[in-house]
């Protein structure tokens with residue numbers, strides 16, 4: 001069992017938990033994720049690691065209740081436990097695995113949208129710990145939805161922008177990218193993490209300025225094991241699975257429109273059967289749960 005040591009509401013319907021998971025915390029790197037399972041009957045939920053403490057043996061996760069399982073998470077308190085907490089899974093962020101001297105040459109901009117601020121935090125923290133400064137745009141609908149500003153400000157130069165202008169700068173993150181560049185900031189590497197639509201438009205913006213951009217395709221993951229096929233996406237002319245090949249990819253090569261359309265189709269039995277029919281052998285890793293197998 002994996003004990004919950006802290007549970008708190010961060011903002012709006014965004015929650016944070018610190019979980020005792022020494023095996024994961026000893027091995028994880030920014031960009032990786034875990035799969036949580038509350039009990040025998042519960043579904044498996046893949047969640048990006050938002051912080052880790054190797055000495056205390058803890059992992060911090062941030063989530064928004066969307067389905068039955070994550071709604072159950074909201075009622076969990078300090079002292080409760082997850083039956084399973086598996087990880088670290090996925091490929092770590094390139095920034096944490098490339099030679100440090102190469103990373104030090106980069107002028108890095110993170111774009112963190114809403115809940116996507118949480119997976120940006122460990123990357124900015126890791127860079128800071130290795131003597132590399134970066135800029136972070138935190139975007140939120142309004143002041144009440146801004147998360148982790150204090151924590152992020154300790155490890156990066158933070159620019160907060162809200163869609164309604166109730167706090168920080170005004171407008172979406174894409175406007176903030178344009179404004180920072182117009183103000184003289186220069187970037188040669190961008191990492192955008194947030195809703196799919198945000199990542200799509202961030203990539204369109206950075207492409208104009210020739211700034212290579214990495215995105216995290218965590219939102220399309222379902223079981224996180226390479227079996228269900230939910231996270232299939234097109235990157236350039238290749239088919240990839242976010243949970244085993246990612247979750248981070250070259251955003252300028254990701255076909256966001258296809259990924260968003262597919263995620264909608266994947267929600268129904270009929271949609272999954274259609275995907276199986278259209279995609280044939282490249283559909284999934286063989287879970288046998290899509291209607292097309294029957």
Ligand code: NAD
Nearest residue numbers: 113114115116139140141172173194195198201216218219
């Ligand atoms: P949100 O809807 O509040 O959006 C966050 C910010 O994204 C906005 O403030 C805005 O600045 C920007 N944005 C939204 N639409 C945009 C557009 N069309 N053009 C430019 N910028 C735009 O976000 P939220 O409700 O906190 O996010 C929830 C979503 O985030 C879920 O779908 C979840 O799957 C996703 N998420 C993604 C990751 C990841 O790894 N990519 C991690 C956690 C959550």
Ligand code: FES
Nearest residue numbers: 222224226229243
């Ligand atoms: Fe199921 Fe990737 S989430 S295959």
